[in-house]
Amino acid sequence: MPIRVTVDIVIFTIQSGDLQVLLVRRGIEPYKGRWAIPGGFVLEQESLEQAALRELREETGVTDVYLEQLYSFGDPKRDPRGRTVTVAWFALVDAERALQAGTDAAEARWWSVQHRPPLAFDHASILDYALERLRNKLEYTTVGFQLxxxxxxxxxxxxxxxxxxxxxxxxxxxxxxxxxxxxxxxxxxxxxxxxxxxxxxxxxxxxxxxxxxxxxxxxx
Amino acid sequence: MPIRVTVDIVIFTIQSGDLQVLLVRRGIEPYKGRWAIPGGFVLEQESLEQAALRELREETGVTDVYLEQLYSFGDPKRDPRGRTVTVAWFALVDAERALQAGTDAAEARWWSVQHRPPLAFDHASILDYALERLRNKLEYTTVGFQLxxxxxxxxxxxxxxxxxxxxxxxxxxxxxxxxxxxxxxxxxxxxxxxxxxxxxxxxxxxxxxxxxxxxxxxxx
DNA sequence: CTATAATAGTGTCTGAAAGACACGAACGCC
DNA sequence: GGCGTTCGTGTCTTTCAGACACTATTATAG
Missing domain, CATH: 1.10.10.10 (Winged helix-like DNA-binding domain superfamily/Winged helix DNA-binding domain)
Structure with missing residues (x-):
């Protein structure tokens, strides 16, 4: 059963009263040129959380943020290259650190969740799910302070x-x-x-x- | 990255006012003889939910129940045989159907969550997490009716x-x-x-x- | 220097929901 | 027919949520 396991991280921030999400532009097929949620493969010797933290650091340079596991997505056809299961996470970074995140080497930028572009794979579903979770958590936790x-x-x-x-x-x-x-x-x-x-x-x-x-x- | 993906299903029921969970006794090493949460490998062509439903049916004969994804566990050392990631679910079955579940071929029985035996792998953590989720959900959903x-x-x-x-x-x-x-x-x-x-x-x-x-x- | 625009900070009233609390009703069994 | 057992019902008090408007402090423009 050669199933590949990835982590994808929905990273939110607030810029001047607008909820934004960090997306990266894909440089390779499939979905080349499409925007996607940052993520990558889980390595042999790291936990799921370590993988999420590593990707977060690699893709955004950001560390020490709020990170929470969201849901796992495993539809057999979600990646045309072959079977992958992704463990999705969501992260919250404050506006000051967010600035540094968007300016990295890889083509990455913040998008308003209102006016986001079409996304690769099933990433639109993942983002919707993250938004729903964020709204719910806001009402009975302190996640708001993390932003x-x-x-x-x-x-x-x-x-x-x-x-x-x-x-x-x-x-x-x-x-x-x-x-x-x-x-x-x-x-x-x-x-x-x-x-x-x-x-x-x-x-x-x-x-x-x-x-x-x-x-x-x-x-x- | 040959990571194997499994599903584990925490199945709850209520018997005479007592919250119970279905456990199976392991027939092979590791943890031979230990009790464990029922589960198994995700097949090549099925979604995670289909895998959970299939395992539920195979191990308990039960179908048409409340099923919800819980959390994914992926510590590199959680299975001594090699790297596995498990997507944990929880299911609720009513007392009438629960009777049929416990009497299957495999050595499976209901345990009071109060007096459960030691569990294999990291299954104690999974069960604790499921219990917490169940208690929380009880307060703002109708899951109680599912039992x-x-x-x-x-x-x-x-x-x-x-x-x-x-x-x-x-x-x-x-x-x-x-x-x-x-x-x-x-x-x-x-x-x-x-x-x-x-x-x-x-x-x-x-x-x-x-x-x-x-x-x-x-x-x- | 005065007027104005902009944002900060503050209290009351009203309706809804949550929790504490006790007794009569209907049945089976002896 | 009496007793044990479970069912079914209402009030009061406290707490929380939502609606609602004015004064205070600063910067800036005239």
Whole structure:
């Protein structure tokens, strides 16, 4: 049963309030010239997660990001060259690191998930599935914070949620819910952007762990 | 990269208020004599889901059940014979069909998830993961109904929830929530079991679809 | 220097859902 | 006919979610 195993990684980021995904242009057949989700073969001596991390590093230069296994796709005809099973993952990188990712040697660039090009193989299904998972996870986990740099304003955070959910949120209700979680540490630092300066905050992993220990999950 | 791909299926049922899992005893090395989650190799021309359904049928004779992909496990050392990646699934069968499953040729039997034996390979991790997923899904989907036969009483349904969640639920609150969903059709049929007879109900897939169309999920 | 445009930050009310809680009803069995 | 067993039902209180509008602080343009 010579089945080849690959990993594909759907990498999301947020750029100026728009949810984007990193795609690479294929240089070889099949689907030459088509855009595809970055990925590659699993090596003999590495775990699936190690393979995903390696591909992520190789294709984007990015490391130390949120990474989560998504689903495995194994339709016998999904690759015309022969039987492959792919273990799909999704990754979240913040806007600062995202810049470095898009500028690598290989032809890779960020695409708005709204206006993405046609994709190779069954990658459209994989991307759709990743989007669905991201939206769901947003509501009961802290994945939203993974898309922001270390310090951010509450407005930044709200824009992340709005970009992923694709709808506007009420500012006061949003801030109340965030506040109730008690996992943000306000900093003595402001940032100015053409209006009243906004206070910067930092995600407090310490407080978050305490909540998890108590079995409290996220009420978004 | 000769990686072999398998599927393993964690099959749950409920027997007299106890959550049980189907295990098979291994007849060959490695782990000969140890209990394991049923599974097998993915064939050249079948999808992952078809492989899972085939194994389910071969090992338990059971068909037409709830089946959902769980996670893929691919640690390089998970099988001492060589590199394998397994795509794990979980399945739910109702008590009536479960009886037929346990009595097949191969040495297979139901084990309480509370008192399970040591398992082969990394199957303990897989089972734990399946349990976690099942508990989570119970709270916002209708998987609980999959563990019951066509007709059931509200008491039966509550026992399913209690067995999976591992704690007692308030009868009145439980029934109110079920009632609000409006997805059960009360039948003109009672069942007697040593007390006041209980009304039988049937899961109404029609009403359920209407709710899904409206984007209403399950508030458990 | 004053006016204006832009973004930040803040509290109340109302409706819905969740959890705690106790008793009468219908049957089988002795 | 009494007792044991399971079925079936309603209220109150608390918590959470959503709708809703104004003042505060800065930069910039006139």
């Amino acid at each position: 922001l740099p270390d310090k951010f304003t509450l407005g930044d955070l709200q824009k992340v949620y709005e970009a992923i959910l694709g709808r506007a949120l009420d500012k006061r209700n949003f801030r109340r819910k965030i506040g109730l979680l008690g996992i943000l540490k306000p900093l003595d630092e402001l940032r100015s952007e053409g209006g009243r300066p906004a206070r910067l905050h930092r995600f407090s992993a310490r407080k978050f762990e305490k909540l998890k220990d108590k079995g409290i999950l996220f009420p978004f | 019951l036969p066509d007709k059931f009483t509200l008491g039966d349904l509550q026992k399913v929830y209690e067995a999976i969640l591992g704690r007692a639920l308030d009868k009145r609150n439980f029934r109110r929530k079920i009632g609000l969903l409006g997805i059960l059709k009360p039948l003109d049929e009672l069942r007697s079991e040593g007390g006041r007879p209980a009304r039988l109900h049937r899961f109404s897939a029609r009403k359920f679809e209407k709710l899904k169309d409206k984007g209403i999920l399950f508030p458990f």
